[in-house]
Amino acid sequence: MTHAFQPVLERIAQEIGALADRGRPADYIPALAAVDPGAFGMAVAELDGTVHGVGEWRRPFSAQSLTKVFTLALVLAEEGDALWEHVGREPSGNPFNSLVQLEYENGIPRNPFINAGALVVTDRLHRLTGDASGRLLRFLREESGDDRLGSDRDVAASEAEHGDRNAALAHFMASYGNITTPVPVLLREYFRQCAIEASCADLAVATGFLARHGLRADGSRLLSRSRAKQVNAVMLTCGTYDAAGEFAHRVGLPGKSGVGGGIVAVVPGTCTLCVWSPGLDARGNSVAGVAALDRFTTLTGLSVF
Amino acid sequence: MTHAFQPVLERIAQEIGALADRGRPADYIPALAAVDPGAFGMAVAELDGTVHGVGEWRRPFSAQSLTKVFTLALVLAEEGDALWEHVGREPSGNPFNSLVQLEYENGIPRNPFINAGALVVTDRLHRLTGDASGRLLRFLREESGDDRLGSDRDVAASEAEHGDRNAALAHFMASYGNITTPVPVLLREYFRQCAIEASCADLAVATGFLARHGLRADGSRLLSRSRAKQVNAVMLTCGTYDAAGEFAHRVGLPGKSGVGGGIVAVVPGTCTLCVWSPGLDARGNSVAGVAALDRFTTLTGLSVF
């Protein structure tokens, strides 16, 4: 089936332009708060890497938690199911940085996309490679073909400065033996990942392996078909903080959001998407981003349900 | 795409026959505990109602929570989004009959498939129709074409006798004003629903409207395309108690399990399934049932991811 994505994207951009309430950018670090909440970009990448876009789809933004998808895939590619002894696969039913559930479950985070879980996945990647953030950057550059893609030092420094909550999570899991990288090193690697800047085009293209059932841009295999399906499943059930149910309801696609205002989404076997608009709702998801994906699935009929 | 379901089912039955650990039947009421844990049946219904089966696919079993899918659909058909003021759509992150989350969220259950949520949905249906269990039975008979399908009085009575936990949930939500049917009436209706006996064939066929994007067996519309998609989304994110993530991971289909050992699943646009085997795992899902669906999606490549 062929989809004429460009006119769909343009129609969506027009409708989003009329959206009254755009939410508010994250303000826990100054670098994120400074962004114009009205900004909007969206890109669709076909299986062969052809990419369509609208709005500021080539402007780099702070990827933040979108990078968790790639880190997870890299660790699964390296050590497979061994990862699941250190982190679960169940929705958290609690805000994304909750310590409560972590305590009830003895230091094993519910899933790889809450902050605690992403720290564990970063710990694994760092143990396996000795250079977690470098490995991730290399992968993103290779997949997107964008060599300028990098991590913003100021944002990483600002994250570190306001990083007490993540430090608490890391020390807490270390107390259960579920993290072994020294906490300061782990946090440095983690914040470098969060601070990666990339455009909608970059991220839509780089997510392609999840629509191609595990195949990378160059045709080599990163993940088995079954593992690629698993990453999509984790995205659908856990990818949008405490709003995974509502996202599945409205959008019906595996997706992962970040507090920088980005969301990546996957139509398995068909295409991948990245949308960006920095205004967030109360649960930390981009208001215009969710609305745009909602319209996309309605206009194209592309949904997993 | 045509699928030759019969050979797939037979291969699955053979493999399941070799499964060493089949779990243990639910034993909270005697009627359920008495069932042979080795029993197994599976049915696939195509969009036109053609049904294929293997094992004890025509033997009625206790549908239990599988009925929650149909009650939810009936209420959405009647009152639409008004339901979502009384129950959420997020995974619970806790065992299925937890009071904890209910308290933190002021009497609004997380989703329609935990017991508290199903009590709320039954309360709505009873308010709308004056006969919740009767309305549900009529719907199941019409969709399955099986007029003998009914509720087992002994099972319902036994549920009531051991119903203190559900009575606690109902009174607790009543204290927040989120249930208005008198609690004893509500519990009677609820237990009658749980006690419905139906076969894999009946339930696979009756679930067909979810694969047909909202159309009933007779071609009339029960739910809009968008609402049908929403029910599938709730099944995928919340349908298997505290194991929704793992079910999505292994099976990758919207599904709903019951402590009677049944599981219904949907391949949107293609077919519906019902599998039954009474031995449960620690989280309350049929061991052989999950294994059979896992094999089905692997053998056919049918998964939403």
Place this chain on the structure above:
Amino acid sequence: MTHAFQPVLERIAQEIGALADRGRPADYIPALAAVDPGAFGMAVAELDGTVHGVGEWRRPFSAQSLTKVFTLALVLAEEGDALWEHVGREPSGNPFNSLVQLEYENGIPRNPFINAGALVVTDRLHRLTGDASGRLLRFLREESGDDRLGSDRDVAASEAEHGDRNAALAHFMASYGNITTPVPVLLREYFRQCAIEASCADLAVATGFLARHGLRADGSRLLSRSRAKQVNAVMLTCGTYDAAGEFAHRVGLPGKSGVGGGIVAVVPGTCTLCVWSPGLDARGNSVAGVAALDRFTTLTGLSVF
């Protein structure tokens, strides 16, 4: 040491009269909400039963949770330590009718003074005597010497009408086997106890056995010295809902409050007190009552610390 209680009481009444913020009466049932929040009475009973009072110290009010002290003492007198298999002795660290802690601790309430614990104590007394509320009333009449003391039917009926939360607690504990009296019977007995009306004079005198190390008004022994000490300890650590620490801090006496606005307190070896003023603070304790007891311990130097 002799204490001239009458002038102290009069000075307190004067100071309380000038108290600007008196809180708000409980309004969960109409009968309690109707009371004048400015009402105030206080009584001190010496060890020999001599009673001093000020304000409306002879006017009956709704004793509510104050009765939990006497029910506890009666069960301890009957079955001793066997009670502690069914209810704990630790502060709850949560509001008084929380279900959360109950669930984490498998149906064993933290202490006898939260609602769940009081339901368990009532269940025990009803099993032991076949007439929990009658037994309690007889004890209060005998100790206070006031034969007119009784339970208000309208209040009891009103409690029952708004009793969903307590019904939930009772069914929940029944589901763990920690309550065996049929829930409707148990609730009737419980609400009858709550609805007992008595004056400050009655209640100060009836509490005397706790200051006399277990001896009743007629000199016979209700509790051993050690058990009387234990009841005082439970009052100090658990007697004022989620404000036990602050009450110990300000007042420094074993005390038990009720949502009718009453508080009883004990100076072991010296005297007992009851104060009443229906305006409550956010944690359910009488504002003027706590203030009056605070002044009493400051003016007399009588505190356990």
Place this chain on the structure above:
Amino acid sequence: MTHAFQPVLERIAQEIGALADRGRPADYIPALAAVDPGAFGMAVAELDGTVHGVGEWRRPFSAQSLTKVFTLALVLAEEGDALWEHVGREPSGNPFNSLVQLEYENGIPRNPFINAGALVVTDRLHRLTGDASGRLLRFLREESGDDRLGSDRDVAASEAEHGDRNAALAHFMASYGNITTPVPVLLREYFRQCAIEASCADLAVATGFLARHGLRADGSRLLSRSRAKQVNAVMLTCGTYDAAGEFAHRVGLPGKSGVGGGIVAVVPGTCTLCVWSPGLDARGNSVAGVAALDRFTTLTGLSVF
């Protein structure tokens, strides 16, 4: 009233000698695990400083959480009620190093004796004095008259090495702005306090100001009568981890325990006690220590209830 403490102590020592189950020493750091679980010492200090003892009452042991009493008193002496904006006064109803309650209450620990609360109190003392552990040591030396009393470097280093849980607590509260000392500095000061070594004699004598209603050994006032009473109240309601209710029940005195096996207790207006035996029960309190204090109050009739 005069008490002949020496024969009471000797009788207790004899009875404790026959105690079969002595519990197990704390083993989270090697230095503590190495102690002989059969060791026992007990001291009683009269108001004038006269001290009686039995067993190893002059042998220094690791004071651990006993020091929290003195740090609390020093901060209250310096800044008074301002402290209570940073830490509560309610029992925690949860194990002593729980993060759960901290999260629900936005970074304000329930009381000064759980680890989180003690970190806050240390943070306050360090802000006020620039040398929290030095200030505490000076106070203990002055009150006990024992100049050799000091902090064990190996124990402090070992605590730091296993300090992830406390680091998590400190970072977590820092994320709410409730701790402002840099976390590594705060932890160093905190672990130095925990590692203080003192004997039963030292600690019983140093606690004297709480029995003298706020007066130090030299007759000068550390705390007002009202504040001294408050410290006793916090000890009674929160001093023995999650067993405060049972301690009040059995012993009936304000007390504070430490995982080194020590317990200090206060009989206001009469005397202070310190008992030491390193074997702990499941809740972290010295088995022989609680038993000895239980016997002491039974034999002397000295209890606050």
